[in-house]
Amino acid sequence: MDGLKSAEKEMADTDAAVRETYMAHYGDFQHEIYFGGLKGVRPKLPVDTKTLEARAEAAMSPDLLSYIQGGCGDEFTQDRNVTAFHDWGIIPRMLVDCTKRDLSVDLFGDTLPAPVFMAPIGVIGMCAQDGHGDIASAKASAITGLPVMASTLANDPIEEVGTAVGEGVGYFQLYTPRNRELAESFVRRAEASGFKAIVVTLDTWLTGWRPRDLNTSNFPQLRGHVLQNYFTDPVFQSLLEKPISEDPAGAIMTWGSVFGKNVDWDDIRWLRSITKLPIVLKGICHPDDARKAVDEGVDGIYCSNHGGRQANGGLAAIDMLQDVVKASGDTPVLFDSGIRSGSDIGKALAMGARAVGIGRPYAYGLSLGGVDGIVHVLRCMLAELDLLMAVDGFPDIAALQAAGVRPVRYAK
Ligand SMILES: Cc1cc2nc3c(=O)[nH]c(=O)nc-3n(C[C@H](O)[C@H](O)[C@H](O)COP(=O)(O)O)c2cc1C
Secondary structure, three states, X not given: OHHHHHHHHHHHHHHHHHHHHHHOOHHHHHHHHXXXXXXXXXXXXXXXXXXXXXXXXXXXXXXXHHHHHOOOOOOHHHHHHHHHHHHEEOOOOOOOOOOOOEOOEEEOOEEEOOOEEEOOOOOHHHHOOOOOXXXXXXXHHHHHOOOEEEEOOEOOOHHHHHHHHOOOOEEEEEOOOOOHHHHHHHHHHHHHOOOOOEEEEOOOOOOOOOHHHHHOOOOHHHHOOOEHHHHOOHXXXXXXXXXXXXXXXXXHHHHHHHOOOOOOHHHHHHHHHHOOOOEEEEOOOOHHHHHHHHHOOOOEEEEOOHHHOOOOOOOOOHHHHHHHHHHHOOOOEEEOOOOOOHXXXXXXXXXXXXXXXXXXXXXHHHHHHHHHHHHHXXXXXXXXXXXXXXXXXXXXXXXXXXXXXXXOOOOO
């Protein structure tokens, strides 16, 4: 037992050392790359998302790629999520001492080294060569200190993901089941596994219309993927007529019958009553919904349109962020959808987001390089953000937020 404890401590010390080396000044990553070049060493993975995605396209199976890359309808909204960042700009300030930058922010009782987290990705498990991408993302959190939002849809049960988070920070993303006993069981398991917030996703009680996946009849859950949190749950198991090993198809059908609750305010009040963990609502884009959530005692608002995978409504999530921030008052607002670079993160922060979620890009990094691939993606995004802040005169996030953003006017 003592041996186990000291091994655990050694691992924690190693994580802290790696974190120190990797993340001292995020922008220093470019020195490592340029000096490496003098020895003939080039980065193993591309540093920009576009090239990274192109490399991942060649590495992933067609079904997995379609599920990750695809979105709702003709994917106008998902594309707008990305291009809308070009409509916003940051005005640089000069003659400001930026030789030291502090990117840290406080969130739900923790001081994070930077305002960035891994957004929940239900098939992240499948993106790893060994099928354990949920564990890999948790390890990336341990290394970087940046939070991972672990999806309910996972290849590894929440207890194992929580253990792998170690010294990192984990939030549990809840797809609220129709069965309240099962919902409560998930919350209790998240609490017991050390997760520090419950993130309730509101926009995915059913699946949006996704032509890429529909054209190939491709839905991973129906093939039994990413259902481990259900299959290991005693409440879920009690709903089955036969053990999963004897009737896996029956277990998948039972999953289908409990998966999607169209969550309402009563459900939020109920969740509030059963846990002391901070509750975050994911998928809020309208300021009135944000105001109501704050009034209901929610601890965090998560502005996101699910990366345009769920509805092809047309508006980019970033174009709704400022109104949501205004309506949320002092309640922290998280943001994702369309983040592809450090500059994108900077703009979302300047609009008032407390922390910004990386989605698809870390799935590409994982598919190409495992845990190191995820860490690489995070380091690249943070290096660009850090250097933007250094060049543009923002020594900390508060300075960036005070500056805000301006709409870009393109000359015709
Ligand atoms: C393949 C895939 C699976 C996802 N699974 C989940 C999930 O399980 N839970 C959730 O709340 N959001 C899920 N999302 C949405 C992300 O959390 C995030 O909102 C989205 O990826 C942001 O868009 P972007 O990746 O284009 O930046 C998923 C996104 C993708 C691409």
